[in-house]
Amino acid sequence: MxxxxxxxxxxxxxxxxxxxxxxxxxxxxxxxxxxxxxxxxxxxxxxxxxxxxxxxxxxxxxxxxxxxxILADNFVRPDEAQKILSQLRQRSNYTVIDKITVNLNIKEDTYEAEFSNLGLKKIPIDESYPAQYDRLLSGGIWCIVQLSYDYVEEDSHGTPISIRKLTPIQMPHVDMEEFKAGRKAFxxxxxxxxxxxxxxxxxxxxxxxxxxxxxxxxxPLVENNFNLCELGPRSTxxxxxxxxxxxxxxxxxxx
Known part of the structure; x- marks a missing residue:
């Protein structure tokens, strides 16, 4: 040590x-x-x-x-999904932290979001989000999402849930030159x-x-096509x- x-x-x-x-x-x-x-x-x-x-x-x-x-109020645990949905219905607005995946519905020519823990599927999402954050289309990313609930009886075939705002939780853009310059001090x-x-x-x-x-x-995080094999028991x-x-x-x- x-x-x-x-x-x-x-x-x-x-x-x-x-x-x-x-x-x-x-x-x-x-x-x-x-x-x-x-x-x-x-x-x-x-x-x-x-x-x-x-x-x-x-x-x-x-x-x-x-x-x-924030985690207690907004992070979605799968076993509490229905509780969150009920609170969304009661309040009309609710912010959640969940992993979001976006799919293109070719038949309707629209983008639809899927919530990993909340269990929601086919929630309409503005096309600007997958255009700006393409990782939504490839495996999904964790996001802070503001949801709205507005049930319209005349539109009973649609979903009353909509996405007001989506903010991805991901690494910001890294200025490598600034990063390298700081490295010289260590x-x-x-x-x-x-x-x-x-x-x-x-x-x-x-x-x-x-x-x-x-x-x-x-x-493997910094080298392309790098193969690494590490042998060992589970949970190590x-x-x-x-x-x-x-x-x-x-x-x-x-x-």
Whole structure:
């Protein structure tokens, strides 16, 4: 085990704030909220980035509580889908966090959304969304969706549910030149630790060789047509990074 001195850790945090201001998410907060919330890490980090970007501990704590409330009120668990739909009907408007897939209905020449956890299908969606976010058409992405409910008796064959606004939860555009410029401020060892922390690992508890083995899992994320085989028992973290770190990776489970 390698212990990182408090002064060195504080210096590293200061560098991060200077080089990547507004792009830093505290992983301890992610872990704190992740327990009990069955959502991908990048969904939590999106919310934490919105509400916990301050350096003030009181503001951070208030932000954490806000994120917890948002997840409790808006994240759709499959076993509570009917409860959410009932609340949508009663309130006429409701915001949900769910994985959305869009399909083109060729017969009707319209786009239709499918909600993974909510169980809704064939919900009309404006064509501007799949045009702007094409990953909706290929596997789907997690989104924050504002729904409306307006039952019209004369149109009983249609759905009373419509999408008012859809906001994808995904990695923002990365300015690689800015990213590379910030990298120059860090040593190789510091950068390795940052990569591991970004994937949810605590480098101070890892031996140097283990760090490199964990980094090797990231190779398919940066190299095209890279084949990697890792043997090991179930639940040892082999597929964790591909499922949790990015909405741009798709994990197909085997076994």
């Amino acid at each position: 390698v212990d990182e001195k408090p002064d060195a850790l504080e210096s590293l945090h200061k560098k991060l704030q200077e080089c990547y201001a507004g792009k830093i998410v505290r992983k301890d907060l992610t872990k704190k909220i992740k327990e009990g919330a069955n959502v991908p890490v990048y969904v939590l980090e999106y919310l934490l980035g919105m509400y916990c970007s301050s350096q003030n501990e009181e503001e951070i704590e208030a932000g954490v509580e806000n994120v917890k409330k 040593t190789k060892e510091e950068w390795i630790d940052l990569l591991l922390r970004s994937s949810g690992m605590e480098p101070t508890a890892l031996e140097y060789r283990i760090k490199w083995l964990l980094l090797a899992r990231m190779l 973290g082999k597929s964790h990074i591909y499922k949790e770190i990015s909405p741009n990776s798709i994990l197909v489970s085997g076994g």
